[in-house]
Amino acid sequence: MWARAVRFGLRSWVAWRRGFTSKADPQGNGRVSAQVIEHLERLALVDFGSQEAVARLEKAIAFADRLRAVDTGGVEPMESVLEDRCLYLRSDNVVEGNCAEELLQNAHRVVEEYFVAPPGNISLPKQDEQEPFSYN
Amino acid sequence: MAAPMLRGCCLARRGALACIDGGSRRGRGAAIGCRSSGKRGRSSVAQQSLITAQKSGKGEHAWAAVVGLEIHAQISSNSKLFSGSQVQFAAPPNSLVSFFDASLPGTLPVLNRRCVEAAVMTGLALKCHINKKSLFDRKHYFYADLPAGYQITQQRLPIAVNGSLEYSVCVGKKRSQVITRTARIKQIQLEQDSGKSLHDELRSQTLIDLNRAGVGLLEVVLEPDMSCGEEAATAVRELQLILQALGTSQANMAEGQLRVDANISVHHPGEPLGVRTEVKNLNSARFLARAIDSEIERQINELENGREILNETRSFDCKLGCTIPMRDKEGKQDYRFMPEPNLPPLLLYDTASLPPGADPQQVINIDRIREQLPELPSETREQLVQQYGMLPEHSFTILNEVGLLEFFQNVIKETRAEPKKVTSWILNNFLGFLKQQNLAVNESPVTPSALAELLNLLDRKAISSSAAKQVCIIKCLHVLFFY
Numbered sequence: 094m095w096a097r098a099v100r101f102g103l104r105s106w107v108a109w110r111r112g113f114t115s116k117a118d119p120q121g122n123g124r125v126s127a128q129v130i131e132h133l134e135r136l137a138l139v140d141f142g143s144q145e146a147v148a149r150l151e152k153a154i155a156f157a158d159r160l161r162a163v164d165t166g167g168v169e170p171m172e173s174v175l176e177d178r179c180l181y182l183r184s185d186n187v188v189e190g191n192c193a194e195e196l197l198q199n200a201h202r203v204v205e206e207y208f209v210a211p212p213g214n215i216s217l218p219k220q221d222e223q224e225p226f227s228y229n
Numbered sequence: 230m231a232a233p234m235l236r237g238c239c240l241a242r243r244g245a246l247a248c249i250d251g252g253s254r255r256g257r258g259a260a261i262g263c264r265s266s267g268k269r270g271r272s273s274v275a276q277q278s279l280i281t282a283q284k285s286g287k288g289e290h291a292w293a294a295v296v297g298l299e300i301h302a303q304i305s306s307n308s309k310l311f312s313g314s315q316v317q318f319a320a321p322p323n324s325l326v327s328f329f330d331a332s333l334p335g336t337l338p339v340l341n342r343r344c345v346e347a348a349v350m351t352g353l354a355l356k357c358h359i360n361k362k363s364l365f366d367r368k369h370y371f372y373a374d375l376p377a378g379y380q381i382t383q384q385r386l387p388i389a390v391n392g393s394l395e396y397s398v399c400v401g402k403k404r405s406q407v408i409t410r411t412a413r414i415k416q417i418q419l420e421q422d423s424g425k426s427l428h429d430e431l432r433s434q435t436l437i438d439l440n441r442a443g444v445g446l447l448e449v450v451l452e453p454d455m456s457c458g459e460e461a462a463t464a465v466r467e468l469q470l471i472l473q474a475l476g477t478s479q480a481n482m483a484e485g486q487l488r489v490d491a492n493i494s495v496h497h498p499g500e501p502l503g504v505r506t507e508v509k510n511l512n513s514a515r516f517l518a519r520a521i522d523s524e525i526e527r528q529i530n531e532l533e534n535g536r537e538i539l540n541e542t543r544s545f546d547c548k549l550g551c552t553i554p555m556r557d558k559e560g561k562q563d564y565r566f567m568p569e570p571n572l573p574p575l576l577l578y579d580t581a582s583l584p585p586g587a588d589p590q591q592v593i594n595i596d597r598i599r600e601q602l603p604e605l606p607s608e609t610r611e612q613l614v615q616q617y618g619m620l621p622e623h624s625f626t627i628l629n630e631v632g633l634l635e636f637f638q639n640v641i642k643e644t645r646a647e648p649k650k651v652t653s654w655i656l657n658n659f660l661g662f663l664k665q666q667n668l669a670v671n672e673s674p675v676t677p678s679a680l681a682e683l684l685n686l687l688d689r690k691a692i693s694s695s696a697a698k699q700v701c702i703i704k705c706l707h708v709l710f711f712y
Contacts, residue, residue, distance in 0.1 A: 136563055138371065172364060172385075175573035182591055185307045185343035189327035190314035196323060196331050196439075206322045207436035210373030212428065 123155055135217050290497050294525040295505075296461050297453030297492040298412075300468060301446045302478040303422065303485070304347045310421055310445035311338035311381065318484050322438040330443040332376035337571050342593070344419060344445040345388070347477040349577065349598050351447055352389030352417050354471055354605055359595050361577045363388040365419075365569040370562065373437050374424035382448075384566050387418035388575065394451065395607065396467040398460060399622055407621045412464050413452040422446050441485075447478065453492060453502075457525070458518030465489055465517060470606040470628060482514050491521050494538070495528045503528070504538040508545060508552055520545035524552045609634070617641070617648035623656055630660065632670035639677035646684040654684060654697075662701050674704045 130141055130150075141147055193206055202209040306316055314327040329336035352359050364386040367379040392414035397407050424442035426435045449468065455461045469487060472478040480487040489512075494505035508524055511517045523545070528538050543552040578584070580596040604612075610624035619627075627633050633655070640651055659680065663673060675683075683700060686692045 132563075136369070136565060172568045173570065173573055175570075178573040179591065180340060180573045180575050182342035182345065182593070183308075183313065183339045184590070185341055186313065187308050187315040188313035189308075189329075190325045192328075193321065193323040193326065196326055196328075199331075199333075204434075204436055206324075207427070207438055208323070208373075210426075210435045210437050212430075212433050212435055214371060 123151055125151055125154070138217070292495050292529050293498045294456050294493065294495045294528075295453045295502060296455040296457070296521055296525075297505075298449075298451040298455070298461060298464065299490040299492070300449045300451070300465065301422075301488045301490075302351075302449065302468075302472055302480055303487070304344050304445035304447055305476060305478050306341060306343045306347065306445060308341055308343075309443040310341055310344050310419065312336075312443055313339075314443070316444050317440075318486075320440055322436075323440065325440040326442065330376075330439055332378075338381060338569070340572065340575070341445060342590070345575065345577075345593055346598060347445070347475075348388045348417060348419050348447055349593065349595055350475050350602065351449075351472065351477050352392065353595070353599050353602060354475055355389075355392040355394055355414050355417070355449070357389035357392030357414060357417060359389050359577060360386060361579075361582070361595075362386065363418075363575045363577075365572045365575070366566050367569050369565045369567075372423070372426075373435055374426045374439070374442065376424070376439065376442065380421050380423065381569050381572075382420035383418035385568075387416040388577075389417040390415070392417070394464055394468060394471075396460070396464045397621075397625060398463055399625075405620075405622060407625070410454075410460060410464075412454045415450040415452050417450075418448050420446050420448055453494075453505075458521035461489075461491060461521050462514065462518040466514070466629060467606065474603055474606055474609075476603070482512055485512060488512055489517060491517075491524075493521060493524045493528065495525060495532065503532070504540050506538060506540065506552075507542045509542055509555065510544055513547075516545055516547050519547075519550070520552060523550060527552060617652060619649065619652045623652055626656055626660075627652075630670060633660070636670050636673070636677055640681045640684070643678055643681035644684045644688075646681075646688040650688070651684060654687075655680075658698055658701065675701055679704075 125147060130147060133139065134141060141150070197203050197206060197208070200208050303316075304310070308314060309316055309327075309330065312327040312329040314330055315325045317325060327336075329338065349359055363383055365381055366384045368382050368384065369379040371378055394412045394414055395409055396412065397409050400406050400408055422441050422444040424437055424439040426437055428435050451464065455464060465487075469480040469482075472480040472487075478486060482488075488510065491508045491511060492505050493508060494503040496503040506524065506528070508520055511520055524543065531538055542555045544555050545551075546553050577593050577595055580594060583592060583594055606628055610621070610628055613619055613624040613627060614621055627637055637651070637655055640655065641648060644651060659673075659675070662675075663670065668674075683692075683697050687694065687697050
């Protein structure tokens, strides 16, 4: 499920990149900089973990970049593969809920039917504090 | 508890308000909660469009402030925007949460028809262009009260755009002149609400209640057309009245059904706009104007002392009476907007474009909704002026005070006295007594029938005006002593 989410995120991120000078790839050699990797890790909480994973990312971007070979002038972008489907509208009735006990079973810690979370977001440690692995 | 009231315009009345921290949005620091039950506070100083720098004496350049608003209104519906769990204030924690709301894997969003209708109705009432095709997106950020890690919203193509909100401010020496101002509406979009966080500082933990997660919200974005706290507060009050008249939202700020974020910047007239700050979680009608004015003051102060304004997020500390920065370690947020892959585009129709033989439950006809729009506050006020010959600024007071319109109409029904006398008595005396005793209209010990009878007696000159006033006072005091 995570991989799918990252792939979707990447595709739209790549689409965004198309119109702009690539900050990630200023030399145009297909490499993604350490700075961008760190930024992605912070945003998506995905751990690239190894040089192999970064290489995979670079290959995925190169693959998507081949779209540039197609002339899409005057063509409406497709936002959703579901664009020909009808969006189903549900009637405004209460049919779900009332399962607090079941849901709370998933929680690591519970206090009086509340989920317990740390007091705020815990920031990802800076790059030098993390498990070191060289990006390039 | 007294119903929340806002200082709308002329005949400025102040009232007690409950200020409760109901909001829980991304990027905030410690929760600020203030209760001001039962106290009548000083209102903010009436601001004018151009604020002259007085204190520092460095340059008597006038400053102009620019205020834009993002208003989140909870849609009044039985179930949530994308799931069938109930929408209800104050229920046992996590009892109104479905598997989708808890973001369990394998669940999918299913759009609630009532929420779409509410959005269209609101868009039409605010003179917006309704987009026949609108899209849903994901806005990603991490916070404990957002279980999915993203919020489904409408960033690229919202359901309604380019509308306007008219509101009136009272100017002049006695605030008797009514001027209509317009705030442009950039867009109205459908989005999900997040859950609620209860911060437990003592044990250094946060308790999460997802009852509110997934409730439908209408986000109304107002362009920066307002210039001070009072204008912003008046615009918000007018929007509140419109939403309540439409029935699309109860817009009760005390219950967190209406939340306002303000974007504020200052500049010298004629020069480009300054750096703006965002003041979040203005959840009380009472503190709205004050918070905005204090932020304007702060910015002017900073700039006059040669410092710069940071583009940051702040919140209003009602105890300190000023805005403070929110703990935002991550700097500028990157929400990584992407199309919501599980929802096709939302298509709306009008009578001309309605596909033949379509299931009426599955299509929404904008024209039908337009035909069913109820009377809006501006029409009600116009009606009061026409029918009862009252001054426009009086019609504003009658509508601004919660419950007063109904009270007024009930008195009119039962009394023989002239409407103008009724208006005058209600606004000058009745309302005054209520304020003195800190009562809302619906807590009034004097019922409409009783007041009607009193006015009849006055009319027949059976009692004097001062005697009538005394009766009211006694009635009000009676409540104090015996309850």
